Amino acid sequence: MPWTVVGKSVMGTGHERRSQPCQDAWAWKEINGDHLCVAVADGAGSAAHSDIGARTAVATAVERVAQAVAEKLESLDADSELEGWRSPLTNVAKDVKKELDLTALQKEVAVRELACTLLLMLWTPSGIVALQVGDGAIVGRDPSGKMVALTQPEQGEYANQTVFIVEDKAAEQAQFMCWPFAIADCQNASESTKNSPQANLSHIALFSDGLQRLALELPIGKPFTPFFDPLFSFLDQVRNSLPDAADPKAIFDDAGKTLDSFLRSPRVTARTDDDLTLVLITSTQNISAPEKSKEGS
Amino acid sequence: MSTSFNLDEAVLFAENPEPRCPCVLLLDVSGSMSGPPIAALNEGLKAFQDDLNRDDLARKRVEIAIVTFDDRVQIVQDFVTADAFEAPTLETGGMTYMGAAIHTGLDLVRDRKAQYRANGVAYYRPWVFMITDGAPTDEPGTMEKASARIRGEEDKKSIAFFSVGVEGADMERLQTVAVRSPLKLKGLSFQEMFLWLSASMQQVSQSRPDEQVALPSPAGWGEV
Numbered sequence: 001m002p003w004t005v006v007g008k009s010v011m012g013t014g015h016e017r018r019s020q021p022c023q024d025a026w027a028w029k030e031i032n033g034d035h036l037c038v039a040v041a042d043g044a045g046s047a048a049h050s051d052i053g054a055r056t057a058v059a060t061a062v063e064r065v066a067q068a069v070a071e072k073l074e075s076l077d078a079d080s081e082l083e084g085w086r087s088p089l090t091n092v093a094k095d096v097k098k099e100l101d102l103t104a105l106q107k108e109v110a111v112r113e114l115a116c117t118l119l120l121m122l123w124t125p126s127g128i129v130a131l132q133v134g135d136g137a138i139v140g141r142d143p144s145g146k147m148v149a150l151t152q153p154e155q156g157e158y159a160n161q162t163v164f165i166v167e168d169k170a171a172e173q174a175q176f177m178c179w180p181f182a183i184a185d186c187q188n189a190s191e192s193t194k195n196s197p198q199a200n201l202s203h204i205a206l207f208s209d210g211l212q213r214l215a216l217e218l219p220i221g222k223p224f225t226p227f228f229d230p231l232f233s234f235l236d237q238v239r240n241s242l243p244d245a246a247d248p249k250a251i252f253d254d255a256g257k258t259l260d261s262f263l264r265s266p267r268v269t270a271r272t273d274d275d276l277t278l279v280l281i282t283s284t285q286n287i288s289a290p291e292k293s294k295e296g297s
Numbered sequence: 298m299s300t301s302f303n304l305d306e307a308v309l310f311a312e313n314p315e316p317r318c319p320c321v322l323l324l325d326v327s328g329s330m331s332g333p334p335i336a337a338l339n340e341g342l343k344a345f346q347d348d349l350n351r352d353d354l355a356r357k358r359v360e361i362a363i364v365t366f367d368d369r370v371q372i373v374q375d376f377v378t379a380d381a382f383e384a385p386t387l388e389t390g391g392m393t394y395m396g397a398a399i400h401t402g403l404d405l406v407r408d409r410k411a412q413y414r415a416n417g418v419a420y421y422r423p424w425v426f427m428i429t430d431g432a433p434t435d436e437p438g439t440m441e442k443a444s445a446r447i448r449g450e451e452d453k454k455s456i457a458f459f460s461v462g463v464e465g466a467d468m469e470r471l472q473t474v475a476v477r478s479p480l481k482l483k484g485l486s487f488q489e490m491f492l493w494l495s496a497s498m499q500q501v502s503q504s505r506p507d508e509q510v511a512l513p514s515p516a517g518w519g520e521v
Contacts, residue, residue, distance in 0.1 A: 014503070045504070157454075159316035159419040160504040214310040219417030230307035237302060262304035271310060273503070 003036045003123070004239040006255045007279030010263045012210060014273030021051040023116070024208050024277040027058035029066055032073060036123040037065040040277050042136055042208040044115035044164055049107065053100055053114030057165060060099040061120055064092040069122075082178035085122065085129040093118060093131060093171035100166050115164040118174075119151070119206050123283070127180035128201060133170045135162045135209035136277075137216060139223040140179065141232060142199035147223035150177050150204075153212050162209070203232045204281040210274030234258065235280045316419035318502035319360045319376060319409055320494070321402045323395075324387065325429035325463075327367045331389040334430060334463060334485060341487030342384035348495035349379035355495075356380040358502040362405050366398035367391050376409050393431045395474075396439035402427075403446055406456055421501050423456050426494060428482075430463035432470045444474050451476045461490065461519065480519035489518035 011022035023043030030036050039061040043050025068088040096118060104111035117134025128150065130138045135153040142148070154163050154175065163170055181200040205228060207215060215227045238255045245251050262268065263276045326335065342363075350356045356379045363374040367390030374385060406423045413420045425447075433440045450456045460479040462468050471479040482490060497512045504510045 155419070158422050160421060160501075160510075213313045216313075217311050218313045218419070224309070224311035226309035227311060230304060230309075233307075234302045234304055258302060258304060262308065265305045267305060267310075 002034065002284050003030065003281055004235060004242065004284060005036070005038065005279065005281050006235060006238060006252065006259055007038075007206075007277070008256060008259045008263055009208075009275065009277040010260060012272065012274040012276060013269050015275055017273075020045070022275050023047075023051045023054055024210075024275040025051075025054035025058045026206070026277050026279050027062045028279070029062040031066045031069045034125050035069045036281070037062045037069075038121045038204075038206055038279055038281060039065075040119040040136060040206045040208055040279060041116040041165075042134065042210075042275065042277065047115040048113045049109060050114060050116050052103065052107075053166070054116040056099055056103050056114070057096050057116050057118055060096045061092055061118065064095045065089070065120070065122055068092060069124075082124070082127045082129050082180050085124075085178065086176050089120060089122065089129060089131045089176065090171050090174065092120065093133060093165060093174055097165055097171060111166045115166045117162065117208070118165045119208075121150075121204060121206055121281075123204070123281070127178060128204065129178045130176070132175045133163055133165045133173075135212065136207055137212065137221065137223075138177075138204065138206050139215075139228065140201040140205075141203040141228065143202045144199065145225075145229070146199070147225050147228060148179070148201070149216075149221050149223055150179060151175050152221040153209060153216070202283060203228075203235065205231065206277075206279045206281075208275065208277040210272045210276040211278060214268070214271055231278075231280055232282065235282050239282055239284060314416070314418045315354075315357045316421065316502075317360050317378070317413060318355075318358045318421040318498060319362070319406060319423040320498055321362045321364065321405055321423065321425045323398050323402045323425060323427035324363060324365045325367075325393060325395070325427075325431060326365045326387050326389045327393040327431055328389055328391050329430050329465060330463070335387060335389050337485035337487045338428070339384070339386050341491040342387075344488045345491035345495055346379070346382050346384040348492055349382070349498065352495075352499045355499040355502050359498045360409070362402075362409075364398050364402050364405065366394045368394065370394055370397045370401045372401065372405065376405070392434045393429065394435050394439075395427075395429060395433035396435035396441075396443040399425075399427070399443035399447065399474075400439075403443075403450065403456070421504070422454060424498070424501075425456050425458045427458070427460045427475075428463065429460070429471070430465045432467035433474075440474070447475050480515055483518055483520060486518040490515075493518060 009024040026040045028038040039058040041054035041057040043054040100114045120131040122129045130150045132151040138150040140148050359379045360376045361382045362376045365371050365373050447458045458475045462471050463482045500510050
């Protein structure tokens with residue numbers, strides 16, 4: 001398997017106090033052996049069923065991305081330009097909204113009650129694409145250890161305002177970012193990204209807004225390296241122990257527990273009482289090989 | 298394997314400023330407030346200070362500014378976080394220059410927001426909380442301009458403006474000043490009112506994205 005993925009959503013202490021459920025959710029899917037999709041959603045605190053909204057959003061998102069990848073491979077549109085993912089991923093975000101509209105109808109509630117953010121990351125052989133509606137962020141690290149922000153938390157004027165996927169035009173106005181491996185072919189890359197030599201990212205993290213103030217230097221949204229380095233070392237250790245493991249599932253269970261207890265530790269909960277989601281990803285080869293797609297390894 | 302990895306000790310956190318929750322008090326200290334009302338108001342301010350400081354997050358996030366008005370408008374306290382706030386002892390004077398005070402209060406909010414933005418500090422929607430026992434005696438036109446400004450800023454969700462009338466206040470006049478209906482203070486229950494304000498500020502200062510903040514009921518101190 002080309003990637004090692006460890007992630008957790010945990011309920012915030014504030015939600016426990018208010019007897020709210022955990023309103024964060026995440027999902028991932030490996031597609032065709034050479035694509036990986038990860039989705040994170042953070043349900044709005046004010047929405048009555050945003051836990052369902054968040055779960056529906058991530059499940060729908062990874063399914064639709066899998067379809068989009070299959071379609072792209074079938075169409076022989078061997079166009080490796082990552083910018084070409086803008087329209088399919090925007091459509092995925094629109095589909096997520098449609099699915100939430102449908103769920104709201106079935107549950108006979110306003111779609112507003114299912115409001116959530118959506119963070120979407122697709123790792124392809126030619127690079128990484130990310131789409132985001134709302135707050136939270138997606139960050140990456142190159143093999144030299146340099147951290148990069150792939151997306152930024154999207155906030156309104158006030159600290160308790162953001163954008164949700166159920167809003168009109170949220171999909172169309174979503175942040176879209178691509179990080180091409182080896183060549184800068186993406187028009188939408190920020191100037192700094194364009195001008196710097198493109199490194200193949202070896203690690204990615206997605207997190208919901210509860211971790212924002214711990215993991216980013218705000219307001220510029222620069223990833224805080226001392227936050228991510230130990231987490232990625234931990235992930236590397238998990239990855240490296242897998243080839244010799246008799247029971248890989250036990251390794252993942254253990255890793256999940258370690259991440260879970262970190263997110264619930266007093267040091268973290270003293271800083272934030274919100275639900276927290278953190279997903280850590282590393283490529284097993286460190287650098288994905290574009291020309292080779294493997295199955296069932 | 299994973300037990301050998303202590304994330305709890307290894308992971309360091311970014312230091313970001315706390316998001317701020319600004320609150321401006323516009324306080325009427327005209328002559329009619331002298332005696333028991335001003336004493337009760339001063340007591341209320343002390344209760345406000347104490348109560349905010351009992352909440353670990355609110356004391357770092359709520360910022361208070363005080364503007365008093367009689368014949369003159371005075372910024373008694375520019376914005377400070379609750380943990381640095383010391384309730385002043387106010388004294389009473391003459392007329393009721395309410396309109397001028399509103400302009401000063403809204404200017405304070407505007408300038409504070411600019412400072413937040415310049416320093417990358419996140420913030421919540423500012424509250425302006427006015428307490429009066431009379432009717433405005435500003436120069437003609439000042440009060441109308443102040444009212445129009447409140448309406449404009451409420452429309453843009455730039456502020457939330459609340460007004461409270463103490464016994465003797467012209468409630469009908471007050472009704473026309475702001476968008477939200479004024480509340481009438483029961484007797485001199487300033488203490489209860491400030492405890493309510495403190496509880497409301499605590500709620501707002503800890504609300505997360507898109508949370509509609511359910512404020513406590515003002516029934517203990519006010520009537521519509």
